[in-house]
Amino acid sequence: MDPLQERNLEALIQLDRKACHELYERYKSTFFGLCLRYARNRSDAQDMLQEGFVEIFKSMKSYQQKGSFEGWMKRILVRSAIGYTKKEYKFKFSELDDLELGIPASVNQSLDSEDLLSVIHQIPEKYALIFNLIAVEEYKSKEVATLLGLTDATVRSQYHRAKEMIKKELIKLKNPIKVY
Amino acid sequence: MGMDLNQYIAKLKAFTSQPDEGVFDEIYSTLRPRKRRRFPIFILGIGSVLLAIVCIAIIMDIGPKEKNALTGDDKGIPQETESTNGKNEEVKWMPDTPHTKKQEIRKERYEDRSRLGVETNQMPLDKEKPKGSQPSDKEVNSQAKKEDIRPIEKEVVTQNNEAPAMKSAYRTNHDSSPTEPIVIAVDRLSKLRAQGIKNTSADTTREMDSAIAGKSERRVHRLGVSYHWSQSQYCRGQEAQRRSIRIQYAHPISKKLSLGLAVGHNVLSYQRELNKNEIDEYRHTDKYPALFFLGDQVSSISNELRFQSFFTSISYTLFSRQRWQFSILAEQSFMFRSKQKLSYALLGDRQYLYGQNIQAILLDQTALGAVLDFNIVARMDLQFGAQYGYNLQFIGIEKEKYSGVSTHVALFWRW
Numbered sequence: 001m002d003p004l005q006e007r008n009l010e011a012l013i014q015l016d017r018k019a020c021h022e023l024y025e026r027y028k029s030t031f032f033g034l035c036l037r038y039a040r041n042r043s044d045a046q047d048m049l050q051e052g053f054v055e056i057f058k059s060m061k062s063y064q065q066k067g068s069f070e071g072w073m074k075r076i077l078v079r080s081a082i083g084y085t086k087k088e089y090k091f092k093f094s095e096l097d098d099l100e101l102g103i104p105a106s107v108n109q110s111l112d113s114e115d116l117l118s119v120i121h122q123i124p125e126k127y128a129l130i131f132n133l134i135a136v137e138e139y140k141s142k143e144v145a146t147l148l149g150l151t152d153a154t155v156r157s158q159y160h161r162a163k164e165m166i167k168k169e170l171i172k173l174k175n176p177i178k179v180y
Numbered sequence: 181m182g183m184d185l186n187q188y189i190a191k192l193k194a195f196t197s198q199p200d201e202g203v204f205d206e207i208y209s210t211l212r213p214r215k216r217r218r219f220p221i222f223i224l225g226i227g228s229v230l231l232a233i234v235c236i237a238i239i240m241d242i243g244p245k246e247k248n249a250l251t252g253d254d255k256g257i258p259q260e261t262e263s264t265n266g267k268n269e270e271v272k273w274m275p276d277t278p279h280t281k282k283q284e285i286r287k288e289r290y291e292d293r294s295r296l297g298v299e300t301n302q303m304p305l306d307k308e309k310p311k312g313s314q315p316s317d318k319e320v321n322s323q324a325k326k327e328d329i330r331p332i333e334k335e336v337v338t339q340n341n342e343a344p345a346m347k348s349a350y351r352t353n354h355d356s357s358p359t360e361p362i363v364i365a366v367d368r369l370s371k372l373r374a375q376g377i378k379n380t381s382a383d384t385t386r387e388m389d390s391a392i393a394g395k396s397e398r399r400v401h402r403l404g405v406s407y408h409w410s411q412s413q414y415c416r417g418q419e420a421q422r423r424s425i426r427i428q429y430a431h432p433i434s435k436k437l438s439l440g441l442a443v444g445h446n447v448l449s450y451q452r453e454l455n456k457n458e459i460d461e462y463r464h465t466d467k468y469p470a471l472f473f474l475g476d477q478v479s480s481i482s483n484e485l486r487f488q489s490f491f492t493s494i495s496y497t498l499f500s501r502q503r504w505q506f507s508i509l510a511e512q513s514f515m516f517r518s519k520q521k522l523s524y525a526l527l528g529d530r531q532y533l534y535g536q537n538i539q540a541i542l543l544d545q546t547a548l549g550a551v552l553d554f555n556i557v558a559r560m561d562l563q564f565g566a567q568y569g570y571n572l573q574f575i576g577i578e579k580e581k582y583s584g585v586s587t588h589v590a591l592f593w594r595w
Contacts, residue, residue, distance in 0.1 A: 015211050020208060020211075021472075024204045028199055028204075029196040032196070032197050032198065032199040033196040036195070045199075046199050046200060049199055049203060050203055050206055050207050050210070053204075054207055054210050054211060057207070057211055058211070116192060120192070132192075135189045135192075136189060136192050136193050166188065167184070170185070170188060
């Protein structure tokens with residue numbers, strides 16, 4: 001935890017508006033980017049961000065000041081995002097899913113024109129979720145299995161399938177992302 | 181292609197974006213209810229103050245009577261009278277039932293003659309009838325027939341002609357002809373005794389005097405409508421206007437105390453200019469939520485709050501005359517449905533509106549004041565009043581404090 005948060009931790013616990021605002025301003029861009037990866041559109045991402053920050057502020061008392069403060073907040077935000085996607089997109093994980101072929105979900109491309117996000121939005125939500133958790137957030141497959149209530153084997157299998165889908169989508173792009 | 185995927189993941193990790201303005205406001209407003217838990221404690225405090233006022237007022241209202249009744253040191257009928265042999269004897273009073281029909285009195289008298297001689301109403305027990313002062317049955321009945329009065333009650337007066345209370349009433353109105361019956365006074369006494377006042381005290385004497393003088397101090401219920409207006413101070417001497425119209429009911433607790441209940445519709449509004457220092461000061465507070473992201477663009481803010489409220493009050497009558505009375509009161513009101521509209525005037529003739537509806541019981545105003553009632557026609561009173569009120573309002577995420585004097589006029593129908 002850096003000096004800014006240490007100084008303000010008590011104020012954050014007391015839900016002081018100024019301290020809360022400072023924290024929000026500091027992390028809003030990073031966390032909103034994270035939410036956009038999980039959400040299907042900007043509006044959902046803002047709702048996700050809102051719910052995540054509410055959870056973060058409410059959980060301030062339980063922060064043990066061990067490890068990275070940002071990592072701690074990100075874990076709360078990711079859990080909140082998982083809850084939101086499960087609730088709003090109403091998909092269910094099944095052990096049989098890895099036997100099925102991935103069918104792209106309907107995509108509202110007009111809401112987010114950025115290529116980065118359009119690629120991940122092309123694949124079904126449940127695959128995108130696992131891809132995000134393992135590839136981007138760097139969760140272990142066992143952790144993801146615990147979070148989503150799946151077996152480790154299923155998670156790994158679905159992650160592999162998700163990667164294949166992403167690769168296909170990257171190829172499909174008319175203007176593929178340049179490799180630097 | 182594997183390389184492309186890794187690059188893509190790296191870009192995703194680094195991806196950031198700016199959310200819309202106002203998201204933090206929504207986050208913070210979701211968190212705010214945690215802080216509102218102090219409300220019940222505050223309401224409890226106000227309730228305790230009102231309860232204390234009620235208790236003090238009740239003690240002030242009934243205290244002297246009880247004291248007089250207990251000590252017997254007033255000018256009323258003494259609890260102990262000196263007997264003919266010089267010893268102090270306790271006077272015991274028989275239960276009394278007021279009679280309203282002279283036929284019943286006569287019937288009772290003729291059917292139980294022996295009882296009349298010894299156990300007549302209010303006759304002290306173990307006390308001999310004073311010779312010469314007690315008229316015979318025949319005399320009483322003939323007197324009743326002639327004057328159409330209540331013989332037993334008249335008898336009481338003559339039997340207890342030493343009683344100061346009777347004397348008081350007697351002196352007040354019958355100095356010129358002591359033999360005339362003091363029917364009105366006795367009737368009043370009879371009623372008071374029927375209400376449970378066994379011992380006649382100074383207060384009773386005054387009531388009898390009032391009754392003789394035609395003054396009635398009976399408890400009255402009142403129903404009316406009132407219009408209130410005020411200029412309240414808020415935020416460094418600036419002013420807010422408040423208007424309200426109410427329907428009120430006053431329920432008598434005693435002759436001088438009454439409990440008031442009312443419902444009303446209120447409008448509270450103000451407009452204020454904001455300079456840069458004030459904008460900086462309020463930007464991170466709950467006072468003007470949108471100021472947070474509107475910032476220096478704001479030139480002025482107008483706030484209009486419309487709400488329904490209910491009022492509880494307790495009033496105590498200090499002075500009462502034939503046509504008017506003067507009372508003091510304490511009042512606490514609560515708003516139960518409110519609608520707030522904050523209008524931010526921005527530079528370049530633009531405007532930003534922020535509105536919200538609150539469906540909750542919130543604290544409104546605590547007030548102390550005085551009222552003057554005029555009896556304009558039969559059963560109709562016109563009331564003028566002035567109050568000093570203090571408001572502490574939490575409307576959604578906005579907090580406001582007001583204080584100031586309000587005046588009102590009201591029209592009451594009483595029964």
